[in-house]
Structure formats: C-alpha cells, structure tokens
Amino acid sequence: MERFLGDEGIAKNWAYPVKHVDPSAPEIAIVGAGPAGISAAYHLIKRGYRAIIFDDHTEAGGTLRTALPPYRLPRSLLDAELERVLTLDGITFQPHTRLGRDMHLNELEEQYQAVFIATGAQRSMEWSIDGVVPRDLQSGFELLKQWVDIGTVPTPKSVAIIGAGNTAVDMARVMKRAGVPEVHILSHKPIPKPGIPIEESMPAIPREIQEALEEGVIIHEYRGIRRLILRGERVVGVELVHMKKLMQPSGRLKRIAFEGTETILNVDQVIPAVGQVIDPTGIERLAENHSRLQVDKWGQVIGHPGIYAGGDVTPNAGTVTAAVGDGRRAAEAIDCALQDKALQESGEASSIPFDKLNMHYYELAPHVQEPTLPIEQRIGDEEITTSLSAPLIIKESKRCFSCGNCLACDNCWMLCPDSAILKTKELASSASHYVFDYDYCKGCGLCETECPCGFIQMVDES
Ligand code: SF4
Ligand code: SF4
Structure with missing residues (x-):
C-alpha cells in the first residue's frame, strides 16, 4: 500500500x-x-x-x-x-x-x-576466527558498495558469507548475479518460519531470504565457523559446527557449539557481513x-x-x-x-493482539501477491518486486482489519442488552462515535466480544 x-x-x-x-x-x-x-x-x-x-x-x-x-x-x-x-x-x-x-x-x-x-x-566491524584473518579480506558492506558503485565483485568458484542480516543476504544475491556458482550463507540463526519467534530468526527481511533461496543461495542455519582452513594465506575451506541457543542454569539463553557436529565446507573466499560501527x-x-x-x-x-x-x-x-x-x-x-516548549509524549497506541479480533466478521481473503520478476530474469538491476495496480491495491486494502479503530459497525450499540451504549454525531473518543454510559453497563462483555476489531476492551473497575 x-x-x-x-x-x-x-x-x-x-x-x-x-x-x-x-x-x-x-x-x-x-x-x-x-x-x-x-x-x-x-x-x-x-x-x-x-x-x-x-x-x-x-x-x-x-x-x-x-x-x-x-x-x-x-x-x-x-x-x-x-x-x-x-x-x-x-x-x-x-x-x-x-x-x-x-x-x-x-x-x-x-x-x-x-x-x-x-x-x-x-565502518565494517572487525572480524577474525581466533585472530586469523585471510589475505585480501573484504567485508560484505564494502563489497556491496563496490558492486553498487562499479558493478564488479570478486568471482570465486564458491564463497561463504558470514552473517544473517540484510547485508549478508544482499551480498549473497549480488554474488549470484556476478556469476559465482556456489554461494553459501552461514547463519547462527534459523530461516524465519512458523513456530520460531521472529527475534530468534535471521534478522534479514524474510521476503529477501526467500528470494535468495529461490535464486540458489544455500543457507546453513545454526552454523558457526570453528576454524578457517588456509593454504598459505588463502582460504580453501571452513570448518563448521552446529550451534544452538540453550537455556542455562542462570535462566539465560546461551549459544552453544555442539561437539562432534563439525563438517568441512570447501570455499575459495569468506566474506564477513557481521555489522557496521x-x-x-x-x-x-x-x-x-x-x-x-x-x-x-x-x-x-x-x-x-x-x-x-x-x-x-x-x-x-x-x-x-x-x-x-x-x-x-x-x-x-x-x-x-x-x-522553549515542553516535548509532548506521542502516547504510542498499543497493538491489538490477534485473539482480540472477532474473525466471524471478516471474510477470508488471500494476500494479493505483488508482481515478482521470474527467477531466470533476475540477473541485472531490474527491480524484483514491483507495485500493485490500482484495482489490486483496492482489493488488498479491503483485507485491513482496521484493528484498534472503530469501524462504526453499530454492533455494540445494537447488541448491548442494557442500552448502555449511545451513538453521537460527535467524535466521542479517539476514532469512535459511541459513548458508554457506565451507570447502565453491567459489565457483561458482550460488546467487547462482538466488536470485530478489538476497539472495545474490558478493564477492571479498580
Ligand atoms: S459490557 Fe455489556 S452492558 Fe456494558 S456496554 Fe458492553 S454490552 Fe453493554
Ligand atoms: S466499537 Fe466496535 S462494535 Fe462498536 S461500532 Fe465500533 S467497531 Fe463496531
């Protein structure tokens, strides 16, 4: 939208x-x-x-x-x-x-x-494995800037990009476009998927991760580098180890390397994309x-x-x-x-949890998919995900739950058994034209249950 x-x-x-x-x-x-x-x-x-x-x-x-x-x-x-x-x-x-x-x-x-x-x-954050830094190491951020500026990056046969954020994913996709046959991302965190809290998943934009996978990028989840394998000062591989966060006796989660899970990945280059300062x-x-x-x-x-x-x-x-x-x-x-004025707190609106919406009042409508460039055409600078047309935007806008905003549907006004809800021509409260007369309200909660969008919330009188 x-x-x-x-x-x-x-x-x-x-x-x-x-x-x-x-x-x-x-x-x-x-x-x-x-x-x-x-x-x-x-x-x-x-x-x-x-x-x-x-x-x-x-x-x-x-x-x-x-x-x-x-x-x-x-x-x-x-x-x-x-x-x-x-x-x-x-x-x-x-x-x-x-x-x-x-x-x-x-x-x-x-x-x-x-x-x-x-x-x-x-500035890219400094990176090494036990103090070892391969020759000619360049960060993902530097290489991305180089690609955007002059349109070239090194093109080894295979590369491991270390990181889980947008820079790592962008770098991987750029390497694919530059013609690198094998592009790996090594991530401590998993690919976002249902059942995994978003804060525990790779922080890159999920759609970008999905597109990278479609383009042939290989993502190794829960993997860390145990050591760099060098020939001279050049990388010829990395030893990976399975890593996962486990709860510690202190009650804190700590990322642990699992002994015995080491594997070798042969790559010609490593690119750290672990953040900037x-x-x-x-x-x-x-x-x-x-x-x-x-x-x-x-x-x-x-x-x-x-x-x-x-x-x-x-x-x-x-x-x-x-x-x-x-x-x-x-x-x-x-x-x-x-x-010399006082700063006003904006009073950020709290979000409405999904279980506060009454889904009986909404029709199931699938997400309108944006036009996306076919994988075989994703070779240059052409934009991958483009805008929806006006008719599709109207269709998509109708999927809005309007959560937390009164839809003026009259449900509460019609269904209140005690006529404790009055309708006004004025805006009675933020975004609503309805007034609650608490002298008549007996607190049955019917209005809250039948409010489609979670606008009404019951709170203890105390
Ligand atoms: S809680 Fe019950 S009585 Fe009170 S306003 Fe809502 S529907 Fe009416
Ligand atoms: S408060 Fe809820 S139920 Fe009442 S009119 Fe607004 S959207 Fe409808």
Whole structure:
C-alpha cells in the first residue's frame, strides 16, 4: 500500500504539505543526507526552520544509494523522491562536505541553531576466527558498495558469507548475479518460519531470504565457523559446527557449539557481513569510544545540548523506517528546545493482539501477491518486486482489519442488552462515535466480544 502511494506521489507530483519558509528563519545543520537526515530536514521546514544538509558524497541518499542493490531500490525512484524533497523551500543540500575534514563540529555549533548528526555506520566491524584473518579480506558492506558503485565483485568458484542480516543476504544475491556458482550463507540463526519467534530468526527481511533461496543461495542455519582452513594465506575451506541457543542454569539463553557436529565446507573466499560501527571522525567527543552515539528517545545526544542524532549512527533498529522516524522526532525536539516548549509524549497506541479480533466478521481473503520478476530474469538491476495496480491495491486494502479503530459497525450499540451504549454525531473518543454510559453497563462483555476489531476492551473497575 505504502509503495503504491509513494509511486503515485511521484507520478502525479503530489505536493508536500509545507509552507513557504522565511529566508531569515533559524537554520539547522544536518550532517548526512541519508533517510534520517532527509527526514529531519523535511520535518524542520514543516515547522518553519531552514535546514542545510551536508554530505561527503555527490548525491544524497546515504546507504540507500551507496549500498542498497538497485534490484531492491531502483535509482530512478530514489532520485525522483529525493528531488521532490531537496527542492522544497528552506532546504539546502551541500555535497562534497565531510565532517572532520571540510568542517568541524564546533563550527557547526557556533553557526547554526542546532546540529543533527546522521552520518550512519560506515565502518565494517572487525572480524577474525581466533585472530586469523585471510589475505585480501573484504567485508560484505564494502563489497556491496563496490558492486553498487562499479558493478564488479570478486568471482570465486564458491564463497561463504558470514552473517544473517540484510547485508549478508544482499551480498549473497549480488554474488549470484556476478556469476559465482556456489554461494553459501552461514547463519547462527534459523530461516524465519512458523513456530520460531521472529527475534530468534535471521534478522534479514524474510521476503529477501526467500528470494535468495529461490535464486540458489544455500543457507546453513545454526552454523558457526570453528576454524578457517588456509593454504598459505588463502582460504580453501571452513570448518563448521552446529550451534544452538540453550537455556542455562542462570535462566539465560546461551549459544552453544555442539561437539562432534563439525563438517568441512570447501570455499575459495569468506566474506564477513557481521555489522557496521560508526566512523568517529569529526564526532570523537560525542562518540566517547561507544560504537554508536548515545541518545535519549528524542535523539538528543546525551551530555551534549543542541546536538541531536538519528539513523544508524545511533543504536536504533537499523531500518530505513526507524531512521525516518528518528529524523521526525529530532525535528520535534529541536523545535521544542528552540521555542522553549515542553516535548509532548506521542502516547504510542498499543497493538491489538490477534485473539482480540472477532474473525466471524471478516471474510477470508488471500494476500494479493505483488508482481515478482521470474527467477531466470533476475540477473541485472531490474527491480524484483514491483507495485500493485490500482484495482489490486483496492482489493488488498479491503483485507485491513482496521484493528484498534472503530469501524462504526453499530454492533455494540445494537447488541448491548442494557442500552448502555449511545451513538453521537460527535467524535466521542479517539476514532469512535459511541459513548458508554457506565451507570447502565453491567459489565457483561458482550460488546467487547462482538466488536470485530478489538476497539472495545474490558478493564477492571479498580
Ligand atoms: S459490557 Fe455489556 S452492558 Fe456494558 S456496554 Fe458492553 S454490552 Fe453493554
Ligand atoms: S466499537 Fe466496535 S462494535 Fe462498536 S461500532 Fe465500533 S467497531 Fe463496531
């Protein structure tokens, strides 16, 4: 649904809901033109500020541009969306400008009303097996950037990629596209499947994992590397061992290697894709030896008033969505700090568990499948999963349970045996036109049971 709306916004050039920004309005410095920085700039101009975005690259986009394979995010879409935002009144984009080289943090603090750091996590974590590192080791993150930049990667006969996240899966799929016949992913965690808690599964996007399997990537679940097998300084294989998390007497889960389960996998290259850390250049005094900047929930860097941070430079969820949210929250915090206003808690809505929905009121409707490129055509940059057509989007939208939102179905109003529910023309509470008269309610719970979407919840009077 979101994808469809995004495409429509670009195709029809929907206007962003922003006003003219006063050229003398206070200006905020943003370092990093990735999703967090772009989001912060947009939300700042919505609040009447000017935003200047510095980035050391020629073009905006951050890792969306430098490390995300085009088959997942076509550059035409990225360019079109960024063009729409960066040309908004009040936003200035200054490329080729690197913090710690072309400008310094204290200068930004002096020149601007606030500073938002969104430089991402640009360094691959160090990796070795018992201190052993093969010659010419390159990380998955570096190789992905190389592939996106110049379209080539090494092409051994077989490769083992170590990791379970999106970088590992992207790297594996890129190696397949580059012509590597045998691509293995070695993962401590299992492939997501029913019965396995999501937090215990590979953290990569399940659909991407599925597509990688379809494309011939071999995933070894619950496997760790016991040792590297080298000829000289070159890898010729890895010794794998079965690993699983087991409950310890302390009550904590610990990953254990099972003796006697060792197997040899012959590979010509290993590629670690085990995560990134920040490059502290220019932000040394904020980083204080942490692998990420420490921020409060609004993105204020702890102990550094006037400096905010978001996206992968902070310990957030590591997704584009989380980065965009970080930018919005920081813009709100900056606005409140500059206007001397109190920050308002957003009061996040709690999610409605499935068993609170009354499925008798919904028709079974299968998920509408997005058009997906056939496996044999997945060789280049062509996008694999594309948008649904308008009629299919309407069909898909009808599957929405609207959980937690009143559907105005009148069930509760009609079925209450004590006429304790009144209907109003006004919005009586958040998203509902019904009022409960507790003087008449005897607490039978019928309304809660017959509410399709979990909007009504019984709570103890105490
Ligand atoms: S709990 Fe029973 S009496 Fe009370 S409002 Fe719901 S249906 Fe009516
Ligand atoms: S509260 Fe629930 S049952 Fe009552 S009108 Fe809304 S959706 Fe229907």
